Amino acid sequence: MSWIAIGSLDDIPVRGARCVNTPVGRIAVFRTAEDQVFAIEDHCPHKGGPLSEGIVHGTSVTCPLHNWVISLETGKALGADEGETRTHQIRVEDGRLFIALERAARAA
DSSP states (O other): OOEEEEEEGGGSOTTEEEEEEETTEEEEEEEOTTOOEEEEESSOTTTOOOGGGSEEETTEEEOTTTOOEEETTTOBBOTTOOOBOOEEOEEEETTEEEEEHHHHHHTO
16 A cells, blocks of 8 residues: 655644645544544535534544534544545554555545
8 A cells, every 4th residue: 555645743733633635635634632643535424514624522523514523433424414524544653644545546
C-alpha cells in the first residue's frame, strides 16, 4: 500500500480537524481528545455540511448544519439518522500523518 504524507499531528488541534485536498476530494482529518486520528470525506451525508467545522466528541463529530452525528471510525450516521461518509486509512509515525493513497483512489 502506498502512503502519502499530509502533515503532522501538531497541525491538528485536539478535538479539531484540518482538511486535505486529494484527487478524490476534500478529506477532513480529525484528532480526538485521546490523540486518535481519523480521516473522512468532509461532507455530511445529510446535506453536505462541512464536517471539519463540526464538534468532535469521543470518536464522533456533529455536523454544524443540522446536528447529525457521524462516527469517525465508520463514517456512518449515528442514532436515528441514516447515511454514511467515506472513511480513509490514516496512520501516525513519529508525529507525522500519512493517508493511504490506493484506498483514496479506489473510493472515487
